Amino acid sequence: MAGTDGRRRVRAKSSTRSVTMQDVGRAAGVSAQTVSRALSFPEQVSEATRQRVQRAIEETGYLPNLAASSLASNRSRTIAAILPVISTSVFSDTLRAAATRLTPAGYQLIVGYTDYRPEREEDLIRGFIQRRPDGFFLVGTLHTPETLRLLRAYGAPIVETWDWIDDPVDTLVGFSNESATGDLVRDLVSRGHREIVFAGTLSSGDARAIRRRDGFAATVRALLPGEPVRIVDLPDRDISMDTGVALLDAALERFPEATAIMFATDVFAAAAVLAAQRRGITVPDRLAITGFGDFEMARHINPALTTVSVDIEEIGTRAADLLLARLSGAPIANTSVDVGYRIVTRASA
Incomplete structure (x- = not known):
């Protein structure tokens, strides 16, 4: 049946049949080709037609x-993002910052997480490749040989983040975890601490925690040659406040002489501050406590947490900019971007 304006009435929105470009053309009084041109190349049609x-x-x-436009252009308009965990705010905040660049450019993020297991990253990469993403956003620089083979064979732009290495797969935005931890040790030593403990969960898939431990050990050996390298590791425990409490207890049991504990993440450190107070341990008079990451909680617990601060938003936006440059074929002057870090001294140390 024809509508009152002489054109055939299009199917209503509530119909289960997908509305087609032909339906739009009939409603607008133009051809489907004109609709396609108005969507893809709006500068090629008049303003009246576009409206x-x-x-x-x-x-x-x-x-x-x-799906059809992807087949025609060989572009999916998606970026595959792989995070260690989705419960930690710094990684989701990094991804949100990346999305502020990628979304206006027409790209959507599809997200997976590894739970710090390199073999799971390998499975995710294999599965994502079957969906033909235009690029990869990876947190971390530790990958299995098979993951590296898959990424290089696929050939899409890649950005690795949150770490620093000399030979990234493609592009890199991060900072040196070793140097940051070393500078935190220097800060504690300058305050008179010698009996310092590093505490974390050093799973094989968490290269950043391992680099932080290594930076701690190297700096203690250099600055405090007469002191043992005190490290507490509860391997393969989850990143949670419960683990932070367990690390505090383990550190004090093994090293009762400790005057400072450096935790591999603010999650552990914040839990330790609260647990120490419950146990009657004054922070920082009896025990200084530091973290890593400058999570939101670090500023709000009492005493506030001394930590390493990293510009999360800059990591995300710079990483997205590198991906967009790769995707557009634009020249890139520097494929590795060091965003740096700073030691934030608060009342916990």
């Missing part, structure tokens, strides 16, 4: 067929 097409899209509820 007619836009009104018809809103009227019909048309959504472009991204």
